[in-house]
Amino acid sequence: MTSTRQAVPPFVHLAAHPLRWQLLTALSDSDYRVRELVARVGEPQNLVSYHLRLLRNGGLVTATRSSHDGRDSYYHLDLDRSVEMLAGAGKVLHPALRMTPAPIAFEPSAPLAVLFVCTGNSARSAIAEELLRLRTDGRVEVFSAGSNPKPAMHTDTVRVLREEYGIDLSGRVPRRLETLADQHFDAVITLCDKAREVCPEFGADPRWIHWSIPDPAAAHGSDEDIYPRFQATAAEIDIRIHYLLPNLTKRTVR
Structure with a gap:
């Protein structure tokens, strides 16, 4: 029986690493600077910066120069891009796993x-x-x-x-x-x-x-x-x- 090798979908490749997953999870809620992400994940700055660079190169994360302190940058998770890449990963695994984003339901239980x-x-x-x-x-x-x-x-x-x-x-x-x-x-x-x-x-x-x-x-x-x-x-x-x-x-x- 012949097996076919398929490239790992980009989202899986990027998100599967434990530290990159921690960074994505943090950035899903708010924009942060590198030193703030270092404090949140408890890893050295050079390691955090390395994995942020991989996430940026992969298109999941963007960076903007701080308008308050031009020496700093804020990192932002592109959630629209994440949806696209996650959907692509599902299609690669099986045609039935095509993802259609569900409408956002908003029913607050309290004011x-x-x-x-x-x-x-x-x-x-x-x-x-x-x-x-x-x-x-x-x-x-x-x-x-x-x-x-x-x-x-x-x-x-x-x-x-x-x-x-x-x-x-x-x-x-x-x-x-x-x-x-x-x-x-x-x-x-x-x-x-x-x-x-x-x-x-x-x-x-x-x-x-x-x-x-x-x-x-x-x-x-x-x-x-x-x-x-x-x-x-x-x-x-x-x-x-x-x-x-x-x-x-x-x-x-x-």
């Missing part, structure tokens, strides 16, 4: 409150607040605020939410983070590397999640150059919210 934080509260956190409210049909009490809020919403924030998602931000102004100091939150999500460093502690031990997303308004250019960056930022936030929803019902403190 949930979520806070999104960035620096100016005029772009990223405001977009995240509105998209989470939209995707949960208002079943989550959601807020956004800035550590150093702008005087008004960025015009392209208003535009992208109106044109791409049908959301009207008329009359909304950025909120100062300190005004929510006494509020209870189940999850606090920072979208700005600088805001992550200065975000105050909140009572009742909320889950802390970081999304390292560049400020679409920070780069210079014409209005026509800037708006596509807002579209891309809103799309990325919407994808992250899609994968956040199942985790919102997990009350485990991280």
Whole structure:
């Protein structure tokens, strides 16, 4: 009987290593810097960096330079890419194992409150607040605020939410983070590397999640150059919210 050798599917090859699996598991919940991943997995930095490089080369993990400290990078798990690669691995094993992602079911058993934080509260956190409210049909009490809020919403924030998602931000102004100091939150999500460093502690031990997303308004250019960056930022936030929803019902403190 002749046996046929098949190459190991990329997802299996990448994820099967115990340390790489630990890194993927950590990054499935939040973006982290290398030193934070070192602390979480309890392995030397050179070893963690080596396996992160393999995950990046394999397309599962991406890295962005910190907007707060340009010497640092945040690592992010590409969950859409993970779904594609995992589905491909199933097909290689057996044709009947083709995977179709199931729709996200979101039925919180108790009221949930979520806070999104960035620096100016005029772009990223405001977009995240509105998209989470939209995707949960208002079943989550959601807020956004800035550590150093702008005087008004960025015009392209208003535009992208109106044109791409049908959301009207008329009359909304950025909120100062300190005004929510006494509020209870189940999850606090920072979208700005600088805001992550200065975000105050909140009572009742909320889950802390970081999304390292560049400020679409920070780069210079014409209005026509800037708006596509807002579209891309809103799309990325919407994808992250899609994968956040199942985790919102997990009350485990991280």
